[in-house]
Amino acid sequence: MFEILLKNINTKVTLTTDEEASLTSFFHSKKLRKRQYFLQEGDVCKHLAFVEKGLLRSYTIDEKGIEHILQFALEGWWISDLYSFYAQQPGTYTIDALEDSEILTLSLADFEEMLLKVPKMERYIRILMQNNIIASNNRVSCSLSFTAEQKYLKFTEAFPDIFNRVPQHMIASFLGFTKETLSRIRAKRTS
Amino acid sequence: MFEILLKNINTKVTLTTDEEASLTSFFHSKKLRKRQYFLQEGDVCKHLAFVEKGLLRSYTIDEKGIEHILQFALEGWWISDLYSFYAQQPGTYTIDALEDSEILTLSLADFEEMLLKVPKMERYIRILMQNNIIASNNRVSCSLSFTAEQKYLKFTEAFPDIFNRVPQHMIASFLGFTKETLSRIRAKRTS
DNA sequence: CGCGGGTTTGATGATGCTCAAGCCCGGTGG
């Protein structure tokens, strides 16, 4: 139930078995069916989610009703609406499952208590955030300087595991163009 | 010399005067002239920079020689190439001063020692990173769903202080379009 | 006065979007 989580944490800090036991006591396991919401736009994000199994995504919906995917999260990734979570205010993102999934959830109160009980987790969280920021910067940078085709190529190289489990139109949505454009890019490349 | 830094830190955690003294001992002050580089593409980012006075920017240069601005940093902001800094590997960003500036620099070794000596800084850094991630997500989300005009409007509202100190063509670069497009947006709105 | 950085304007063109139709394929139910 906690294999992936503990493996993930132990790549960044080293926990004793006591600490592991203490830590896991804060999490709650939850199963999600494909298409099930974890968080809906306008709700307060009560929990962080760590994906033990399956695949989730976060996205916004614009005034035309079009979805814009902010993040995919597969095994070993965290996902949530961070603003909504820390502020405990209604958020703007929707999160749902793209496959039947199993997640570990952590409330804000438990999150803070966990940091007090297992201070090493401060460091783990910081490293996680560092990497997140670096990846975000990289994404912004690519969105500023790449063409649609370059973005697509980079994505397939950087995230083959996501690429193989997600419908094309969602990859287009993540990269910031339409499914038709993506289809034409693919057609051009295989000819 | 450390007013802005300490004020900034104390909005997030509460330091004793001893801790303040310990903390500031790790920083080095440095003056930068307008147009002076703090970091050049391909160099290893040896220091984080905290802006006490002035205004810096980070950007990449694409194969056509066009600059794409990732970040502006004015008084009270941090700036660096995080990947390059933590990995101590050559980076892809260039950082320079847009005005005569005064910054406080912190090396990786000092950064880590500071976290050991003043553990409260772990929390400060974590809060900083949280906010950074939230802002990054917001920026990605806008870049996916907004038109050029919407991006411009949102920027002027969110960052009037930057807007008033930076040439228009750099705002265009930050937002992901050309100075000509920005000029036309402005012309349309004032008519 | 002339120079340089910044901004504007116009003509033209490329990139990617919209809308609509059709196809492919796996799943479901008769």
Place this chain on the structure above:
DNA sequence: CCACCGGGCTTGAGCATCATCAAACCCGCG
């Protein structure tokens, strides 16, 4: 076993947005 349905992908025609390139303008400063 076949018919149908729905999700996903493709294709085409026309269009909107924004980029490009070139020229001119503006203005503060040496």
